[in-house]
Amino acid sequence: MQRMTLLFREQGIQFCLVHIPAMLKALLPQIVGPSYQTRPGCRFRPDQFTQPVLSPAELNGLNQLFALKKQVERLAGRWAVKNLVMQETGLSPDAIEIHNDASGAPCLAPSFDYAISITHSGDYALAALCGKADALGVDMEAISPLDIPALLHAGFSNKEQSTYAGADLETILKIWTIKEALLKYRRTGLKTSAKKIEWLDERLYENHNPIDDVFVKSYQRDNIIFSVAFPFL
Incomplete structure (x- = not known):
């Protein structure tokens, strides 16, 4: 069991x-x-x-x-x-x-x-x-087949779509959990478009501006990928 x-x-x-x-x-x-x-x-x-x-x-x-x-x-x-x-x-x-x-x-x-x-x-x-911490945001995705082009179109900026074209499933899921974790940290959820949050060159951006007050970390355990967003502790 x-x-x-x-x-x-x-x-x-x-x-x-x-x-x-x-x-x-x-x-x-x-x-x-x-x-x-x-x-x-x-x-x-x-x-x-x-x-x-x-x-x-x-x-x-x-x-x-x-x-x-x-x-x-x-x-x-x-x-x-x-x-x-x-x-x-x-x-x-x-x-x-x-x-x-x-x-x-x-x-x-x-x-x-x-x-x-x-x-x-x-x-x-x-x-x-x-x-x-005053706030945390965590998001997780189980690793299972999905329509990567559809997710890229729905939740990734044009620059991200170009950067991550051809990326593997684990990479796409990691970036998606980073976006979701930040939105949970901000307590906005998908009221803020995930396309406005970008993960490029291992750095977070919002509306193309660097985010410097939030730290994010991603992990993989067996068949799940998760990311957590939190203030610098």
Whole structure:
């Protein structure tokens, strides 16, 4: 059986990678099966979990989602964050509350002085946590076949399209996660066009101007690529 969580540290930032199918087997056995991607949302009860996981407010928020896939991804992302905070504080998962801020980004309750960011792709959720940063942005992509020309057209500037024409899948996914990580760091999401964010010569640009106040780092672990954006620590 695949390991449910993997905790690791890079650049002073803590990460927790959650394997979603393994999490479901451990936390919701016989409640949510492998076909969750195509099913409508469920009404979850606390007694269905093998251990206390969500606060009442978090459970209510989970039950407001209409697709089971979205519910599972939210649960997995919060489980990843809670594992990181548990490691720091020793608190139980249901005592660690995660809200969404005005931009819709997940954030810890004010009593927890940590910046967090969450991402999902395929069978995985990934959370990043740092106590020294005011904001973080993390994005992950599972390495799987995709239409590279379509992604280049949709999310890369003309200069990037020329630079990365013929690049391999891993390179394209890395650059895409860098763009997404920065947009999450800025709390704008895709309200800002990804084409306005460029990665050229190992440097970030926005509207063709260098970005000097944000550091980005990319990693590959097995079949996932992820990038994190954070202020200089």
